[in-house]
Amino acid sequence: MSVSAKATRRGVLPGFGLTMGYSILYLSLVVLIPLAALLFNSTGLTFAKFWSVATDPRVLASYRVSLTTAAAAALVDGLLGLLLAWVLVRYRFPGKRIFDALIDLPFALPTAVAGVSLTALYSGNGWIGSLLEPLGIKVAFTPLGITLALMFIGIPFVVRTVQPVLEDLERDTEEAAATLGAGRWRIFRKVLLPELIPPLLTGFALAFARGIGEYGSVVFISGNMPMRTEIAPLLIMSKLEQYDYAGATAVALLLLLISFLMLLVINMLQRWTHKASR
Incomplete structure (x- = not known):
């Protein structure tokens, strides 16, 4: 050789x-x-203790709040993130660089600062909350408020995942489809969407995983009411403060398992969509 x-x-x-x-x-x-x-770990967690914690109604309610709000926030971020990435890539306008830099603000801003700011805005006497509550829409200290906080911290994951793919897409394919008589919606559905589904799934997975484990930006606006607005990370912190290390470990293990299964499913969907697009 x-x-x-x-x-x-x-x-x-x-x-x-x-x-x-x-x-x-x-x-x-x-x-x-x-x-x-x-x-x-050596916290004394046995299977009986694990099962007792896993089936506790308060723990199940915290997982329901965390999963539903994180999923809703990630879905909305998927739509808004695609729209924002499209505007940043396909259009030119004054202040575009500033607008692009603001997308990364949730990465740099401390989550506690974001939580306090959102609570001040959407509380009953806040700038936005005072306008919504007369309409019967209460945001702060509700699952809707948690969803808004998770949307705020999750939107950069979708935008920064979709944006490079949009920048690399060839315009010639779109122009060829247009010359063959395809409309805008058909071009988007047949030409662009197959290429955008994998990054959208990736952005959704990242935003969803971040939302499940988010604590700082949610703890203030959630109100922390057990069985209603208590999230799983807050329950872990509560058990640690009570020196219930076995219970905290059990909740963390369930959270880890859910995140792992979710990422596994998303990766399988990405492979399938990639093969289908080819």
């Missing part, structure tokens, strides 16, 4: 073994070892 063939077989970049070793070490320290510590 020639030297060039060996180099090609090893790969373009040198030091694959060393870089792979560092990558696995970093992944283990940051992700795998903490998850293993959660699974094999």
Whole structure:
């Protein structure tokens, strides 16, 4: 075998073994070892205790609130994120760079600051809440308020996932479809949407996963009422404050399992849509 063939077989970049070793070490320290510590901790969690916590009505209610609000927020973020990404890619307007930078604001803003700001806006005496409550729409301290907070922190995930795909799409395909007589809706449905479904699913998964575990921006606007607006992360914090480490671990394990299953389903859908689009 020639030297060039060996180099090609090893790969373009040198030091694959060393870089792979560092990558696995970093992944283990940051992700795998903490998850293993959660699974094999010494807090006295037995199967009986785990089942007791998992079937507790208060725990089930907290998961219902977290999952439903996170799913609703991620769905709305999917639609709004696609619209925002479309505007940023396809149009030019004054202040576009500032508008583009504001999309990343939820990444930089502390979540507690976002929660306090949203509560001040949507409470009964807030700027927006005072206008909505006479109409019978109460936002703060309701699941609707939790959904709004999760929409705020989740929208950048969708925009930044869809935006690069839109930028890479060829305009020639759209123009060819238009010259063949296809309307705007048909072009979007047949030409653009198959390419946008995988990034939309990715953005939805990221926003949904972030929403399930979000704490800082939700704890203020939720009101923390058990069986109504109490979220699962807050329940974990409550159990830790009561030194119920086994109960907190059980709730965290359920949350981890739900997130893992959700990401697995989304990845399977992405593969299927990618194969179908091809």
